[in-house]
Amino acid sequence: MTTYNVALNFEDGVTRVIQCDEDEKVTDAAFRQKINLPMDCRDGVCGTCKCFAEKGEYELEFYMDESMSDEEAEEGYVLTCQMTPESDCVLRVPASSAVCKTAPEAVEAEVLGVDNLSETSFGLRVKLAKPIGFLPGQYVNVTVPGTGKHRSYSFSSAPGAVEATFLIRNLPGGVMSSYLGEQAKAGDSVTLTGPMGAFYLRPIERAQLWLAGGTGLAPFLSMLEQVAEQGSDQAITLYYAVTRAADLVELERLKTVATKVGNVTVITILAAEDDAHERKGFVTDHVTVEDLNDGDCDVYLCGPPPMVDAVRDHFGKVGVEPANFYFEKFNPTEVEEEAT
Structure with a gap:
């Protein structure tokens, strides 16, 4: 019997991946795995279990107009009590993980090694007790041994692998940076809790423009790993912007x-004036109307808040709005703690 992976992305950003047999309804599979998707009638009548299918092939059985219109079904809405998957799927669930009686999963991991990629970044490699089902672009909370604290990092590795990798900014005095730079050793135990986040790769149906700021490259590495595995005939342009040449890890x-x-076209940009490079400045100095494909493109951005704001303003200045704009703003946790 064929089994498919169905990623349930809850409105609070938590994602759980369940296994659903080819002849099994998604609601039943979720319940079997102790996740209570919203449900009332189980007969396609009430519409309580309505979700949006962002990815995948499936069959829908009976549903009444009062529960879901044919127009909604054509747009991608489904009733999970009447949905049988025919491929791996991603569902957006209009309820929190807590309401559905689930929570981010905690997975133990063993540190394999730490790579000093530059003065400003580390590479962390861990071996998972079991593979984590995540959507490329998502993050997990990683515990910092001996501190009782955790930090959030996007996977830079492909989903489903036994080994996971992370690209981490070296923040002087930071809890994780201090651990990685001074104490970490192979065999250390860490806990990964997640996956989480609404920043993840959707089905590629048009040209792609990906914008990475510094260690914001991590989720795009994960995304590219999946595209390499699944294939795509759409062009992908990736801008990778850092301060200095040494930061191009x-x-x-x-x-x-x-x-x-x-x-895939990879374009690198340096901000530092004293570093020689073909392209200098910021992403907004180089992203063109052609890159935006007259608006028929999906833009993904992972970088600091000022970068996100500048890119959004740039769309207005050039007079082109992309079909979709997905972004992940990140601030070091230490900076956020100081601000509160």
């Missing part, structure tokens, strides 16, 4: 995966 890996995909 993971370039070899990035270029290797991009070559596997085959239709």
Whole structure:
């Protein structure tokens, strides 16, 4: 019997991946795995279990107009009590994980090694007690050994692997940075809780413009790994913006995966005036109307809040709005704690 993975992305950003048999309704599979999706009638009548299918093939059985219109079904809405998957799927659930009696999953991991990629970034490699089902672009909370604290990082590795990798900014005095730079050793135990976040790769149906600021490259590495595996005929343009040349880490890996995909253009930008480079300044100095494909493109951005705000303003200045704009703003936790 064939079994499919169905990612349930709850409105609070928590994602749980369940296994659903080819002849099993999604609601039943979720309940079997102790997740109570909103439900009342189980007969396609009430509409309580209505979700939005962002990805995947499936069959819908009976539903009444009062529960879901044919127009909604054509748009991608489903009733999980009447939905049988025919491929891996991603469902957006209009309820919190707590309401559905679930929570982020905690998975133990063993530190395999820490790579000093530059003065400003580390690479963390861990071996998972079991693979974590996540959507490429999402993050987990990683415990910092000996501190009772955790920090949030996006996966830079592909979903479903036994080993996971993270690209982490070296923040002087930071809890995780101090651990990675001074104490970490192979065999240390950490706990990963998640996955979480609404920043993840949707089905690629048009040209892609990806904008990475510094260690914001991490989720795009994960995304590219999945595209390399699944394939895509759409062009992907990735701008990778950092301060100095030394901050351009993971370039070899990035270029290797991009070559596997085959239709990826990687553009690097440096902000520091005293570093020689083909492109200087900020992303907004270089993103063109052509990059935006007259609006027929999806834009993904992972970077600090000022970068997100500047790119949004840039759309207005050039007079082009993308079909979709997905972004992840990040601030070091230490900065957020100081501000509160």
